[in-house]
Amino acid sequence: MSPQIDEKLETMYQEVLKRNPGEVEFHQAVAEVLESLNPVISKHPEYLERKIIERICEPERQIIFRVPWQDDNGQVHINRGFRVEFNSALGPYKGGLRFHPSVYLGIIKFLGFEQIFKNSLTGMPIGGGKGGSDFDPKGKSDDEIMRFCQSFMTELYRHLGEHTDVPAGDIGVGGREIGYMFGQYKRITNRWEAGVLTGKGLKWGGSLVRPEATGYGATFFINEALKVRKESFAGKTCLVSGSGNVAIYTVEKIHQLGGKCIACSDSNGVIVHEKGLDVELIKQLKEVERRRIKDYADYHKDAKYIANGNIWDIPCQVAMPSATQNEINGKDAKTLVKNGCIAVGEGANMPTTPEGIKVFLDAKIAYGPGKAANAGGVATSALEMQQNAQRDSWSFDFTEKKLEGIMVGIHQLCHDTAEEYGAPGNYVVGANIAGFIKVADAMVAHGLV
Ligand code: NDP
Numbered sequence: 447m448s449p450q451i452d453e454k455l456e457t458m459y460q461e462v463l464k465r466n467p468g469e470v471e472f473h474q475a476v477a478e479v480l481e482s483l484n485p486v487i488s489k490h491p492e493y494l495e496r497k498i499i500e501r502i503c504e505p506e507r508q509i510i511f512r513v514p515w516q517d518d519n520g521q522v523h524i525n526r527g528f529r530v531e532f533n534s535a536l537g538p539y540k541g542g543l544r545f546h547p548s549v550y551l552g553i554i555k556f557l558g559f560e561q562i563f564k565n566s567l568t569g570m571p572i573g574g575g576k577g578g579s580d581f582d583p584k585g586k587s588d589d590e591i592m593r594f595c596q597s598f599m600t601e602l603y604r605h606l607g608e609h610t611d612v613p614a615g616d617i618g619v620g621g622r623e624i625g626y627m628f629g630q631y632k633r634i635t636n637r638w639e640a641g642v643l644t645g646k647g648l649k650w651g652g653s654l655v656r657p658e659a660t661g662y663g664a665t666f667f668i669n670e671a672l673k674v675r676k677e678s679f680a681g682k683t684c685l686v687s688g689s690g691n692v693a694i695y696t697v698e699k700i701h702q703l704g705g706k707c708i709a710c711s712d713s714n715g716v717i718v719h720e721k722g723l724d725v726e727l728i729k730q731l732k733e734v735e736r737r738r739i740k741d742y743a744d745y746h747k748d749a750k751y752i753a754n755g756n757i758w759d760i761p762c763q764v765a766m767p768s769a770t771q772n773e774i775n776g777k778d779a780k781t782l783v784k785n786g787c788i789a790v791g792e793g794a795n796m797p798t799t800p801e802g803i804k805v806f807l808d809a810k811i812a813y814g815p816g817k818a819a820n821a822g823g824v825a826t827s828a829l830e831m832q833q834n835a836q837r838d839s840w841s842f843d844f845t846e847k848k849l850e851g852i853m854v855g856i857h858q859l860c861h862d863t864a865e866e867y868g869a870p871g872n873y874v875v876g877a878n879i880a881g882f883i884k885v886a887d888a889m890v891a892h893g894l895v
Contacts, residue, residue, distance in 0.1 A: 663822015
């Protein structure tokens with residue numbers, strides 16, 4: 447960790463390394479939070495006395511299970527399922543499920559740990575958790591996806607409940623997968639319990655704006671950060687990595703706010719369209735036809751596909767990483783800053799390496815870390831839970847206004863907390879401290895549990 451880190455925090459960090467060997471993404475997420483907490487522990491000796499930091503770094507419960515399923519040819523496959531119920535100080539565990547071959551315990555723990563502070567920042571009564579599987583949904587038929595989801599839920603259901611643990615989507619898990627999992631949960635429990643999963647279809651308990659929420663929310667956050675600098679999206683050239691759920695709605699909202707996104711990507715390559723991306727085409731290719739982003743170039747002859755390209759080499763003023771963890775390294779960050787980038791908003795979780803974050807902070811650009819900037823997704827999941835509890839469904843405009851209000855509030859909280867703790871403009875410090883204090887105070891109030 448950094449040389450300025452307090453000795454007590456360094457000892458706690460070393461303990462995390464020892465207790466969680468090989469989980470490098472989890473170590474990275476913990477280091478990033480602990481580095482911000484020096485000024486907090488000197489003001490709050492009770493946190494040290496009650497061992498709040500050590501407790502926050504240890505999940506309340508970790509569930510690992512076998513997921514057997516059969517493909518369309520009758521072949522049997524075995525995957526591993528995870529649910530890490532990290533912290534319930536503020537509410538039931540809440541956080542998405544990721545299906546991707548890179549998933550292992552360290553990825554789920556980093557995501558679950560981040561989720562604790564993100565959920566706290568939303569101001570809503572939700573704790574932190576995350577789950578998923580090393581199952582690779584790419585190239586699978588609908589029936590295979592359904593069989594996998596059913597097998598996954600056949601174990602997971604016993605740990606869930608609207609007051610206990612409420613999963614949602616993440617990489618590889620969207621409306622289709624949530625549907626299959628909800629169906630299996632309902633079948634096993636004989637309960638139509640809408641509040642047990644979020645990201646549901648609109649006709650059966652879902653919320654308008656949930657699909658758009660993470661991308662729209664990240665864009666609202668950066669819009670606020672730009673306003674602080676007397677800037678706006680209008681006329682700005684933007685890059686959005688990925689071409690999944692978060693990326694698509696980030697592009698859409700940037701365009702609505704007057705910016706121009708000229709590139710997006712997937713794990714195989716980059717699409718560059720200087721005229722501005724055609725978001726309706728991306729929706730059709732990715733959401734409806736489930737194709738690769740490469741195919742975009744078949745429809746727009748003036749767009750270019752760069753196989754294995756690095757999107758961050760393209761000059762822009764605003765960058766919104768919306769694919770996966772550690773996709774911007776120190777070198778990419780330097781390139782972005784050199785090319786005139788003035789704002790980075792993280793739609794993805796932990797997309798910037800520690801070296802990259804340092805470059806952004808040293809350059810004093812507006813850098814919105816994921817746990818603040820992408821909190822709109824989970825906040826709208828909480829709005830979905832509210833509607834489910836009231837047996838109600840709100841209009842698009844009403845829900846979007848609520849989302850915008852929440853993101854404006856999160857931005858303000860991070861901004862003001864950073865100032866209060868002597869780091870004006872540093873949203874990393876603001877988000878970590880503001881997110882942490884609320885959880886820590888609740889843990890102190892709940893006693894040693
Ligand atoms: P999707 O599965 O819809 O899309 C993921 C996109 O990222 C795809 O374009 C995918 O390309 C690309 N991608 C994934 N893994 C890699 C990789 N290892 N290398 C390069 N590209 C990759 O997921 P989401 O849009 O839901 O999630 C994107 C990010 O946003 C994740 O970090 C997630 O944790 C975060 N997030 C999502 C929220 C949500 O509400 N969905 C909420 C908050 C954060 P390919 O198809 O080639 O794999």
